[in-house]
Amino acid sequence: MSHVSVPPILDETRLSSGRLENLSARVETTGGRESISVCAPATDDEIGTIPACTATDVEVAASRARSAQSAWAETPVEQRASILRRFGDLVSERREALLDLVQLETGKSRRHAVEEVLDVSLTCSYYAAYGPDAIAEEGRRGAIPLAADARVSYDPVGVVGIISPWNYPLTLSMTDAIPALLAGNAVVCKPDEKTPYVALALAELLEAAGLPPDVFQIVTGDGPTIGPALIDRVDYVAFTGSTETGRAVAEQAGQNLIDCSLELGGKNPMLVLADADVETAARGAVQGAFTNAGQLCLAPERIYVDDARYDAFLDAFVGATRGLTLGLAFEYGPDVGSLIDGDHTERVAAAVEAAVDDGASVVSGGRRRPDVGPFCYEPTILTEVDPDSQIACEETFGPVVSVTPVSGTDEAIERANDSPYGLNASVWTRDRERGREVAREIDCGTVCVNDAYMAGWAAVDAPMGGVGDSGLGRRHGPEGIRRYVEAQTIATSRIGPLEPPSGVPTRWFVRALSGLTALQRRLLRWSR
Missing domain, CATH: 3.40.309.10 (Aldehyde Dehydrogenase; Chain A, domain 2)
Structure with missing residues (x-):
């Protein structure tokens, strides 16, 4: 197929080859690596190269993220929300340059690219406003009214791995990361090798918004090479892509006994x-x-x-x-x-x-x-x-x-x-x-x-996700942040062990316990 004769593609944008080289340099590797060519669909010309990371590079990135995660989790959630709110503001402020970058990497029209910028800003504002309440400690019904209580707290899972696709590189590298970060997790993101520069630019803006170093890491390279290495080193995986690959991700996550969310294909x-x-x-x-x-x-x-x-x-x-x-x-x-x-x-x-x-x-x-x-x-x-x-x-x-x-x-x-x-x-x-x-x-x-x-x-x-061959789990809404936390229940008895008091026949204790259970059942019916 013949190519269209057009001016140098970068000349039509607010970007430059030097800018793309600086973004590529943000990917930290453990030594000399082969490069992967990144091409602009508008002309099929190379616009830059990115490192072809290895499993060792993934291990180092995950280790850095894990080291940074503890302090990030201890940061008050209101402060984490403030940083993400500022990040959303920066995405809006840098809209035109980000739109250029999205168009350069994907070839999509500008009217469709703008959906991505608006989505990330809105998602930041939503989770900054409502995310803290979704993961706040809360009281639950205890085993016996007045005699025992239960409280549930939500702790970050640790390090979240995000594997994002090429079709919406701005939205889908960040929509899953924003609630994960707010919940106190660190993130290692593997963008598609066709569209890495958008994710790298967003990492730069997260840093400018105040996100501590190493909390958000990016690894670039071929999916079959570094995807499995990433799944082996994180505590949760968020994947968007084909159903075939999603099955492999779910299988490996299951073998590692970690949870995952998968947005897969659709018809x-x-x-x-x-x-x-x-x-x-x-x-x-x-x-x-x-x-x-x-x-x-x-x-x-x-x-x-x-x-x-x-x-x-x-x-x-x-x-x-x-x-x-x-x-x-x-x-x-x-x-x-x-x-x-x-x-x-x-x-x-x-x-x-x-x-x-x-x-x-x-x-x-x-x-x-x-x-x-x-x-x-x-x-x-x-x-x-x-x-x-x-x-x-x-x-x-x-x-x-x-x-x-x-x-x-x-x-x-x-x-x-x-x-x-x-x-x-x-x-x-x-x-x-x-x-x-x-x-x-x-x-x-x-x-x-x-x-x-x-x-x-x-x-x-509202939660969004698929059923059947279209995936597992949900993004958006309270469900979108609670997938990134582990619930811990602390139950406290005010009367000591729930067992027959000394000298009380077991049959009397069982009769009393049965009566309390029947009362609880009635109260639960009436409370509805």
Whole structure:
């Protein structure tokens, strides 16, 4: 494929090769290491190199993090919150430079890159405000009212390992780290080797915000090489990536008897009910399916439309899709940017070609666009997709979506649930209450009504995650910080050992204890 002739890519940004070299230098290694080339998808030109860390480098980083963690955990939680709040402010203040860096590494459009900056700032503010209460010591019901009590405290697990993907390098390197840090943990982050500079820039801002040295460490390199080494040296793993790799992460974490959270793949359904506003649903489909050129784990890839709305919806969706602009400018112009690299572009193109061979029709898009950029691919809508074909069952992770008519809501729900994945879904209807009822019937961790994904993702007070092959655990909300703590219960008796007093027959003691238990059961019923 021919490359586009463009000016030197760095000249279009607020960055420089020297700036990228300085970020690479933040990765500490134990000696001379091979380098990994980092390329800009907009041109496929090298923009810099990063160290190819080894298992020894991971061990050193984890050791430094562990040494720094104790003092960080002893820092008052209000002070930890203040540092993270300041970090969020710095992310907002440095927005334009961070957007340049995200675009440079991913090739996404600026309008989609800005979602990442806003998300990190919001997450910082949320956990700084509500995180301390979520992990504060609390009283619980004791064994015997008035005679015993129980209190629960929450202690950090220790060192958290974060393995983040390339598609949202700013959001997904930090969304998991922020609550982990607030809870008093140290973090070792392994960003994807395609997009390391964003994580390194964020580490620099954490330091500027006042985070003590070594509390947040970054290791760079090949996932199969340093991922297992990281899992072996941390106390918790947060992973975002493919289901196949997630299974391996979970297996190794299980062998080490450490907990993990996994956000994995999805084949997300979108349901357009008979009473839906087709124009609104079409706009939602465009936003959901083609944000970040479809390289979004929450993107709808299967759209099921009631027969009564099918033709009108398809016309509206195709019209809106054909109005999108492809481009690679470092400004708020183009609607859709690039795929990440040549291998991924080949996979997306091959998936569409295979679907057509299986009988699908391309009603919009379906072409590579080397005239725009080496890895650009048109937003693509398919119809008449074989429900058993690969593209109907497996995640494409590109700007490709199928539209299928269904005979009613029951069939839409049945088709939506006919998948091992369960990450995100959406329901479109004028009757919001009906939409919520339908949402409850869909086997997904998050379901949005009249929105493709943003209403769910941006609800940072609500848990987000997948079921089935889409993963384990939850990020966001109180659940998102409590995964990083160990609960300790301290139970205190005011009367000494709970055993028969001297001289009291055991049968009398058992009778009295049974009476107290019966009273407790009644009180518990009444308290509800």
